[in-house]
Amino acid sequence: MTIALTLDDACAALAADPTATVLAGGTDLMVQVNRGDHSIGNVVAIDRVPELRGWTREGDVLRIGAGMTYADMADPGFGALAPALGQAARTVGSPQIRATGTIGGNLATASPAGDMLPVLVALDAVVELRSSDGERHLPLDEFVVGVKANALSAGELIVAVRVPVLHGPQEFMKVGPRNAMVISVASLALVVDPFGRTVRVGLGSVAPVPLRATEAEVMIGGRIDWEGGRPPTAGDVDRFGQLVADAARPIDDHRGTAAYRRHVVGVMARRALVRAFGMVGEEAA
């Protein structure tokens, strides 16, 4: 067990044993260990590495340390810059889990149900990786490569994730059969970039990896009245919901059926769009 006190310590320990297990909040890892799914050799604990904690803003780029906990992200000061990340962080687990689980851990686990991932994919996040050999940056969709699979190389550590500060409305929603402390059955992040004139949608738990609803984004981007601010019509909202539902590639599992997942991402998409822009005429959710 190495308790790293600096980022260099952590990278050196991982260079010495690239098979070592990295321990941050432990909220995913210990579940696997207790279930016997994860045999542990050496452990590198990174929760005391100061370079991984906190966030910084440079211009309109927000750099979020991999050790930021969900509780840190649920803080209103942070939420003002990345509202959907703050909203998503608040939906994770219980207060105890949020106090210790980290955004880096959410990325490393790369679960289809990871609550931060649909937000990060919608924000076109870039993941910063570091090893004793150097540093590289990967867009989120190149980092998460499959169900619980990521592009981390041996000896490599997630250091931070960069997202833009967008100055537009953001919405995160999550469906689960319990009103708190529940694994997502389907989730959706909608972010608006008023300067880039895009509406971006990330979907969670409806595919092996977090998805973008590209067709829906293009369609609604073209229908929004970016200059005049006139809300989308009920027909636009409906069409948008349909295209988002079509983008999902869900499966049946013990948490929900594919049909239900597809249905609810459509509903969430309509509601998120209306929350962001309002709507002209009758809502047809």
Added chain:
Amino acid sequence: MSEVRATQTRGRTRPSGIGESVRRPDAIPKVTGAFAFSSDLRHDRMLWGGTLRSPHPSARISSIDVGPAVAVTGVHAVLTHSDVPGRATFGLEHLDQSVLAGDVVRYAGEPVAIVAADHPDTVRRALDAIQVEYEVTEPLVDPSRAETATPIHPDGNLIRRIHLRHGDPSAADREGLVTVEGTYEVGMQDQAFLGPESGLAVPAADGGVDLFIATQWLHVDRDQVADCLGMDPDLVRLTLAGVGGAFGAREDLSLHVHLCMLALYTGRPVKMVYSRHESFHGHVHRHPARMWYRHHAEPDGTLVRVEARLLLDGGAYASSSGAVIANATCFAAGPYRVPSADVDGVVVRTNNPPCGAMRGFGAVQTCMAHEAQMDRLATALDMDPIDLRLKNALAPGDRLLTGQVLTGTLPVAEVIRTCAEHPSAAVRSDEPMTRPGGAGRTADADHVVRGEALAVGFKNLMFSEGFDDSSAARCELRDGVVTITCACAEVGQGFVTLIGQITSEVLGVDEVVLAPVETTGIGSAGSTSASRQSWMSGGAVQKACEEVRAAVVARVAVTHDVPVDDLVLVEGRVESLSGSVSVDLAEATAEPLSADVVYRHAPTSPLDHDGQGDAHVSFAVSAHRAIVDVDPDLGLVRVVELTTSQDVGRVLNPVQAVGQLEGGAAQGVGLAVMEEVLVDGGRIRNASFTDYLVPTALDMPPVEIAALIEQPEPGAPFGAKGIGEPPCISSTAAVVGALRHATGLELARVPVRPADIALAEAQAGVDR
């Protein structure tokens, strides 16, 4: 917490006596973490035990090779069925379950081998090293096929059928009646206690074994363990360890025999603790049910006849299935006057996980169905559903479906009326977190619809059908100190508090010593189940205290030459009403006094061929009114408020009574909207608290107590009825009724899944 007011005025009671909110002796230790649960047990030279379980729901075992496991360093024992020293099988009603599987496994999770080793990790490695060859066979997983399928057990696939026939079978064969029909389904619920199965067995110098264990019934465990060990029961001594909840799941044996086998084999203390995953496979669950009902009524709402077919899935082994189907059948129509009935109750064996006792015990399943039927009937009659229930409410003097005349109290109309009339405190909150979907932020205010419904349910108290039900207690008074010995298992229900209150009431003392709860030196207290301990062990303690009281009064009467009737026990003294005598209780009992009693309730009879007979001792009824908010497009739900009235006989401890009502309602809400053990092809798919969901603080509303109806039950100690089970009987039915009211959907199955609402709407093409 709700405030409770006694509905009767009575004489002044002692601050530590009956009717007072005396604080539990284990309250502070449990809150601070100082309380030792069974999983906290430790012993010098202790080994750890573990269990190898079948991965298959149905298979023949061709061979077991323990050699590679024995070879693991640190392993002290690897035992299989051939090592069971005594009887190879156990069971509460039928001895049909193997201690360790021999040639056949009948459910996924059935124990096959056990290991003792120096460390839990060594145990895990050893379990992985055991080589078992299975010849996998097609599992029987559909209970509706069980009766006609090839028997999967020598005892056959029918565990019990009760075909109850009551009254005139042709009562509904005429024109002019209103008839409603429905089919209902209940999923498999888990007791979800927080303290998983755990215990410690210590080999004794006399060749026996001491077992420290969390259980509901020490003596029946002791007898079963002794038989399986082939040992004299006196050599098997069980002591109750700290119990982290039970709810029925600790009535059957789990690791008891395994621990004792390993301790006796190794000569070392052995501890075993199930993981949460293993716990889901290591105890019985609530029976899933499929139920068909047909109700016939006069146009004015008077019930004429009820027909029902009940099919419960008992899983691989019988456990207490026979008693569960009896309850489901006897209470199939609910607390209503039903002059004619035909109820065919069946519980079958399958290769699904075994089912048995859980709080509510058969009455939960049928309550969900009969209350849905009553609402459906009210709609068909164009009648208010509460008026319909009141019109048919059972009352003392009426007959039950079993023909038994109701002789005790049963304030059905009172619980309905007080619950229905209680003003609702539910408001529409602007806090988004309190909408359906909660923390998920899915609903805006205009996405939400509200519904409301009331449900009533009842069940028996104590064991039925002629069972010789008893509880033993001893009261000893020495130097003024009262010691109570009783083997009643405290599983959280609060009997430890009640002992002090009873002692205080009878003997006029504030302090009582509770002797260790164990099998040695005292007889059985019976099971902590069936809402029976306040009555049974409460009755035993009361009687023992009264005998000691009589003895000490008689002694002082002689020594001080005063009439017995002139003496009272007050504040640790024996005093005469005239004031001439005042003796310290310590002085009066320098020579100790003691009384041993065995308490029995009134005898009952078995059910006859037609399911008729005076099979039950007493009954309790409760009503719940649920107010729910639903987001129909997403199928998400929030229960906004639960209001309840309950028939309690007499409130013994108001705070504890409220605790039972709130906790039971939480389990009822869970079954209504989320709690289900998902079984697919015989395998549990959600054996964790990540995926087996129980209500959180955002799911469980405040419980408003409209009334605790205090009509003293004749024959019951202090007139009090057991109160533990009713809260989880009518709560589920009320919540699902409110969901129907909110959505207009049939919702014939619990738990109601989000897709049952959301996709039903989508399929119906409803445009919101």
